Amino acid sequence: MPSKPGDILFQLIKSLEKSEKRHFKLYITRSSGNEDLKVIKLFDALDKMPQYDEKALLKKLKDVTKPQLSNLKSHLYREILAGLRLLKSSESLDLQLNELFDTAHILYKKGLFYQSLRVIDKAKETAKLNQKFFFLPQLLSLEKRIEALNVTNSFVSRMDELAEESNEANTKLNMITRLSNLSLQMYGFFIANGHARNEAEEDKVKKFFRQNLPSGSAQQGGFYERLYYYQSYTWYAFIRQDFLLYYRYVQKWVDLFYEKPTMQRAETGHFIRGYHNLLNAHFDLRNYEKFTIDLHQFEDFSHTKRVQSNENFRVQSFVYIASAKINYFTITGQTAAGLREVPYIEDKLSEYALFLDRHRVMVINYKIAMLYFLSGDYSTSIDYLQKIINDSSDLRTDLQCYARLVHLLAHYELGNLELMDSLTRSVFRYMSKMKNLTVIEQEIFRFFRGSFHYSRNELKPEFAKFLHKVKHLEGNRFETRSFAYLDIISWLESKVEGKSMRTIIEEKFRQSKHSKNVVPVEVDH
Numbered sequence: 001m002p003s004k005p006g007d008i009l010f011q012l013i014k015s016l017e018k019s020e021k022r023h024f025k026l027y028i029t030r031s032s033g034n035e036d037l038k039v040i041k042l043f044d045a046l047d048k049m050p051q052y053d054e055k056a057l058l059k060k061l062k063d064v065t066k067p068q069l070s071n072l073k074s075h076l077y078r079e080i081l082a083g084l085r086l087l088k089s090s091e092s093l094d095l096q097l098n099e100l101f102d103t104a105h106i107l108y109k110k111g112l113f114y115q116s117l118r119v120i121d122k123a124k125e126t127a128k129l130n131q132k133f134f135f136l137p138q139l140l141s142l143e144k145r146i147e148a149l150n151v152t153n154s155f156v157s158r159m160d161e162l163a164e165e166s167n168e169a170n171t172k173l174n175m176i177t178r179l180s181n182l183s184l185q186m187y188g189f190f191i192a193n194g195h196a197r198n199e200a201e202e203d204k205v206k207k208f209f210r211q212n213l214p215s216g217s218a219q220q221g222g223f224y225e226r227l228y229y230y231q232s233y234t235w236y237a238f239i240r241q242d243f244l245l246y247y248r249y250v251q252k253w254v255d256l257f258y259e260k261p262t263m264q265r266a267e268t269g270h271f272i273r274g275y276h277n278l279l280n281a282h283f284d285l286r287n288y289e290k291f292t293i294d295l296h297q298f299e300d301f302s303h304t305k306r307v308q309s310n311e312n313f314r315v316q317s318f319v320y321i322a323s324a325k326i327n328y329f330t331i332t333g334q335t336a337a338g339l340r341e342v343p344y345i346e347d348k349l350s351e352y353a354l355f356l357d358r359h360r361v362m363v364i365n366y367k368i369a370m371l372y373f374l375s376g377d378y379s380t381s382i383d384y385l386q387k388i389i390n391d392s393s394d395l396r397t398d399l400q401c402y403a404r405l406v407h408l409l410a411h412y413e414l415g416n417l418e419l420m421d422s423l424t425r426s427v428f429r430y431m432s433k434m435k436n437l438t439v440i441e442q443e444i445f446r447f448f449r450g451s452f453h454y455s456r457n458e459l460k461p462e463f464a465k466f467l468h469k470v471k472h473l474e475g476n477r478f479e480t481r482s483f484a485y486l487d488i489i490s491w492l493e494s495k496v497e498g499k500s501m502r503t504i505i506e507e508k509f510r511q512s513k514h515s516k517n518v519v520p521v522e523v524d525h
Contacts, residue, residue, distance in 0.1 A: 009073045010052040011354050012080055013043065015311055020087065021047065027083040038064060039076045091309075093266055097123055097135045104142060113150045117143065130266055131223045133176065136169040172222065178214045179228035185212070186235035191359060194398025195241050197436065202240055209236050223260050227270060230256065234277060241477050241484075247281035254278050254294075265306055268313050275301070276320035283327040284484055288512055292521055295324050315352045319360050322348070326367040328521045333506030335375035337521075342368055358393050366399055369406065370486075374502050378410040385410070401436040402485040405444070409491070412448070424448045440482040443469055460496065467492040 016024070028040060038061070045060045046052075058066060089095045100123035107116035120143050127135040144162055189205065196202040209232075217229050230253040237245035253274040257264050264271050275298040282291035301307065302317035322345045329338030345368070349361065369384035388403040404427045411419050428445050431437050447466050454462055470489055482488060487505065494501040 007052050009077045010046050010049070012077065013046050014354055016080075017311070020084065023087050024080055024083040027086065028079055038072055039079060042069075042072055042076055043080075093126070093130055093132065097127055097132060100126070101135070101138060101142070104139075108142060108146055113146045116146055120146075131260075131263065132266075133169060133172050133222075133224070137166070137173065140166050140169060172225075175214055175217065175220060176222070176224045176228065178212070179217055179225060179232060182209070182212045182214075183228045183231040183235065186232055186239065190235055190239050191396065192394070194396060194436075196239050197438065205236065205239050223256070223263055226256055227253065227267070231270075238277075243281065243284045247278075247285060247287075250274060250277040250281050264301075268306055268310070269316065271301075272298075272307075272313060272316050272320065276323070279320070279324040279327070283324075283331060286331060286512070288332070288509065291324075291328060295321070295328065295521060298324070311355065315355045318348050318352065319356070319364065323364060323367060325521055326364075326371055330367070330371055330374060331505065332509040333374070333502045333504075335371060335502050338371045339375060342371070358391065359396060362388055362391060362396060362399060366403060369403070373406060373410060374505065376413075376500060376502070378413045382407060382410050397434045398436060398485070401431045401434055404430055405441065406486060408448070409486075420448060438482055439476070440470060440473055440488060444488070463492055463495040467496055 024043070025040065028037065028043075041061055042057075042064070045057055049056070054069070058064065058069065061069070064072060085095060089099060100119055104116045104119040104123065107113075107119060120139050123139050124136065127133065127139070140162060144159075144166075147158055147162065186205075186209070193201075196205055213232065217225065220226060220229065230249050233249040234246060234253060237243070237249060254271075257267075257271045257274065275294065278294055279291060279298065281287075282294065298317075299321060302314075302321060307313040307317055322341070325341055326338055326345075329335060329341070345364065349356065349364065365384050365387045369381045369388075372378070372381035372384065385403045385407045388400060389407065391400070408420075408423050408427050411423060424445060428437075431441060443466065447462070451459065451462065467489065470492060474483070474489070487501075490504045490508070491501050493499075494504045497504070
């Protein structure tokens with residue numbers, strides 16, 4: 001994502017759709033009455049640029065000096081936003097409520113108090129009907145100012161009503177704020193640290209969660225209180241690797257939007273995120289049948305006008321559906337179908353590069369790497385893993401660790417034995433430094449250190465011993481993270497049984513009691 005200040009206007013223009021560009025041209029020419037405005041020339045020049053280049057821009061705008069360019073860009077930025085506000089006001093409830101408040105405030109300033117109060121009443125009714133309670137304080141504040149200046153026969157009773165209304169709004173907003181803070185903090189912990197790695201980390205998370213979960217939050221009936229309550233528990237369970245609890249609360253999260261269908265439009269982003277986490281829960285628990293059912297429902301929603309007309313929702317849906325599809329092809333062993341999806345995903349990642357954060361791209365790259373690893377294309381898997389290993393950000397240290405571990409396994413599969421000793425020590429040091437070593441990882445490193453001394457014939461029984469040790473750890477909750485990132489059991493079974501890892505996973509899927517009811521996931525491209 002662009003970080004230079006000069007790229008901000010360029011990014012905004014590149015985010016515009018054809019209809020938005022057309023509307024802006026009409027808006028700016030109508031308001032100025034001059035088709036040869038410098039801002040239009042600047043807009044056209046930036047629109048045609050594949051990348052932002054200020055020197056090339058100044059060459060195209062011969063009548064604009066470098067000092068003028070900065071002011072011109074700021075002016076164009078404001079004008080584009082003003083045009084978008086006009087275009088999008090009918091689609092956004094937040095914009096409509098802000099417009100009502102602005103209208104009420106203008107009427108108040110003109111001394112037209114009764115007209116202003118009528119607009120405030122309409123705004124309050126709309127806000128309450130659509131659960132937009134965070135708009136109420138500013139509306140109530142303006143209403144109190146008007147009532148204080150315009151004393152009527154009902155002044156005393158109205159003041160009491162307004163005081164009570166304000167207190168109710170503040171109480172409700174306080175609960176919503178505290179729960180949304182907790183949800184955000186739990187999610188932030190996961191992005192920074194990943195899953196809890198031991199009892200000490202889990203105790204720390206438990207303590208923080210208990211201390212910050214508001215009293216009485218479980219009994220709240222409002223949409224936002226319930227949404228943030230479910231989200232808080234979703235992240236809390238996911239961090240602790242309690243996948244059943246994770247599944248239970250993310251299902252409540254999605255169900256809430258079907259219970260309150262009007263909120264699917266009002267909070268589309270949260271609805272999309274809920275489906276993403278629900279599909280992750282199905283993946284973690286290998287709920288094959290439910291996975292495909294909910295994936296098809298999510299895809300149907302992603303094709304609605306609400307999603308397709310919004311760049312942010314369209315990008316979000318693409319990332320989450322692509323991730324879910326790779327997960328599906330990975331847990332069912334259908335690598336050929338999964339690899340056919342990769343070129344389309346790569347094209348979309350390039351198309352949406354301006355709008356994707358590093359974390360999302362990192363996760364997609366890891367999943368693609370695992371798909372290639374599973375297919376037996378270890379060289380390409382290494383190429384994708386290197387993208388993560390070479391990332392300099394501090395995001396997802398757990399993903400950084402497992403990228404290195406799978407990188408180690410890929411070199412082992414390629415027979416690059418001359419690299420194994422130094423690579424094993426390097427990955428071990430990194431994971432130790434990041435405090436990311438569970439019992440399973442320690443067993444992996446122990447095996448590789450010893451494997452150099454065995455002949456090919458001696459390795460098979462050693463793999464069997466290793467598999468026996470690892471299987472005993474399946475019930476340990478702090479080890480489940482390792483199985484989620486890397487199906488080490490299937491890899492070891494492939495070595496013991498002399499089959500490909502893909503075949504082992506596909507056989508497990510076929511043997512699942514629900515596999516016959518699974519609706520196939522199609523490759524669109």
